[in-house]
Amino acid sequence: MSDSTVALGHVTLPGLCRVVGAKSLVNTSLKSLEKPLCQGFVESPSTSLEQDTTMVDAPDLEDSPNGGKRKREEEELNLSNDKGSKRLQPSYTKHSKFWLLDGNILLQIETTRYKVQRSRLASQSTWFEKLFEQHSGKEAAEGDEDKENINDVLLTVECVDGLDLFHLNSTGVARDDFDALLTAMDDGICYYHDTPHFPVIASIFRVADRLQFKKYLEFAERVITEQFSDDVGDITVAEIPFAAEAVVLGRNWNIPKVLKRAFYELARMEHSLEEPAPEDEKESNDEDDPDEALEKLHPGDLVRLLKVSKYLGTAWHDTVFALTARCTQKPARCEHRSRLLLELRASVLPKYEFDPICGIQELMKIDLKLKNYCESCVIAMKQMLETKQDDIWADLDAWIGLNVECDEE
Template structure:
């Protein structure tokens, strides 16, 4: 890869004025970041047209990626090749010196933008404050993506912990109303390979009421507005999940129509509340089963044997639905 500075020397013939050569990248128009431009900073970093001035030592102490970049820029060579050496090489090829400081262009391989990198820097600056004021999921996604690429393990771990707390892999942690951030959870779980949040995220999304379009003039919010960010494959998985959740009610109905096997009781017992539960929770059989089990009695013309057996099988079915979601959603 030929850098602009190399093109200046390669393309300009001897004797011609330098003014005719294209400017180096450092001379081109850029914007100082509003927050992360430290007067006592020791390193310049640029993504797109946004330039950052930060402390070299802070980045090196938090990130193996940046430590490797800075060491190799200084001429240090190690015997063991760095895992992402190709990324380091491309950044070093475009590195320049501006006012005695190294300037690195980070958008050679980094898919994120300046806002993503800024979110990571803010997290590093905020530190312990984020324990008491967790960033929103959009900001968290920016932190996770940047921390993952630049190998800032502490903040990658922090972001993952917030995600798994928001979407715990446990049906017992489902709330009465689905999270309006479920679509974000699906996208982030897939993008960052955090499979442990996918069951909860997809389930909340499947049972959300996003059928109605927002009225003209209304600001779309929550699940509906974020639904458009899903990829085609995620839509297919969502529809497949909804199909299986609807079919689960057939199994639930069969369970509630349990026929006693005892000689003293040959009647077919039916659940009083099945239709109401299905109507209230069409794509939410897990909480639907919970609503049935919360009733003091489930069956008409009931006997103790039938009541106990139906409850036992409903409890098993609830666990089985959650377990089967891995297969329905093709989660590894």
């Protein structure tokens, strides 16, 4: 009997392997082997079959179709694990919207990658136009302020699937801001009748300013300055949301025209005694909580806001008492001013405590003749109210330090 053929009853070992398979043979005939099946078997003097002392090599499972396949699968799995998490966690994510089938350029901000049209960007942005030209070999113009910034991006360029990939992290552009601008490029015509809320417009402004999308910059700046108009005649009782964001934008992006109105809105909003009208409730709910909004302000602007509130309150009280002063004529032609003062203290005075502009508008509606004011006093009081309104609005420039840049933290 040869080493490779051991009789087991009337069936030879190779025959048994063919009938029940290699795994069954190992489980029933080689119980004393200690090494796992996948590691193979090695002859040992102490290992023998129960009915014969002739040693036998276990069948090489790698030679069988199933064993070899399993071995290759294990090796491939180990190789995949050895390569680390990079294959399991890609370094980028395709943008869900701005991944165009006909895109011919790749951009990446943080871990988000965009596939867009080179010509569309270059036609709207002088910054992208210069970036692509310099990538193609054109020299930057002498004294170009964007040269250093563009060079930083050019150092990141790589080729991916035949397309140039530009990393924009060094530009300081935020991903959400860039999304807002690309959306405006696609849906801009819809903004004519339905202007987005301030945060979206602010996002468009920041990207358009930094990457020189001129038309979009002009659009965003016009919307922002109209919404936070510095014309006293544009102030109404309707409060404007996102005033804190407007202060931050005005400071950081040099839009001083919005600061006066934004500070005024913050001052009266923090002390508003009125419930929002139903039609205004949805818009006001879109804004951050007032306390959270104030957290966005620089500490220096928080101090200015406290001063503005104090000045507005003082100016309002002074105006009300001036309206109820003694008759300007000698001898006095009208009396009973104290009665009007009592009425105002009970109604108008607390309502416009930190909103003197709208408070003065309310005072102008009072028919002073019905309050026993003489003709001379009616004219004098009207002029006084108009002057007070203009003075308060002009004084805001100094109160908020309009010409003073906010110190860096």
